[in-house]
Amino acid sequence: MKSPGGSLFPYFYKGGEIHCLKYGSKFKDYEKLFEVMRLEEEFIYQNNKKLKIWIDLYETSITTEVIGKLVGNLVNMNDYIKKVSFVGLSGVSKWRLKREIKKLDISYPVSFFSDPEEAKTWLVSEK
16 A cells, blocks of 8 residues: 555565655745645544654755644644654754754654665664
8 A cells, every 4th residue: 555645555674664755856835845845744643653764855945834834734634643854954954953843742752864875764763
C-alpha cells in the first residue's frame, strides 16, 4: 500500500518499520505541499498506530509559512508519533524549525540529519 505522498506503507528498514512523509521536491508549490501534508495526516489517523516518521524536505523551499504548517502537522499527529527525523533542511531552516519545535509540548524525540540513511537508521534504533 502507498501513502498519499507516494511512500510504501509500511516501509521496512534494517529490521524496523518507518513511515516516510515525502514533503520534498515541492520547490515553491506550497499548495501541493500543504495538500500532501493534510492527506498524510488523514492517512496516519486511519492507521491509528504510533509511527517512526521520516520527513523528507529536500528541494522544498522553506518559508515561515512552511515552518508553521510543519509544526502544525507535528501537533496534529502528536498522538501517532514515536520518533521523527527531518532530512533535507539547510542550516538556517533547521535552526528555525528546531526553535519552533522547542515551544511544543511533545513527548517524542526529534532529530535532524543531512543523510537520509542516518535518519532512517536513527529511527529504527532503540535509543
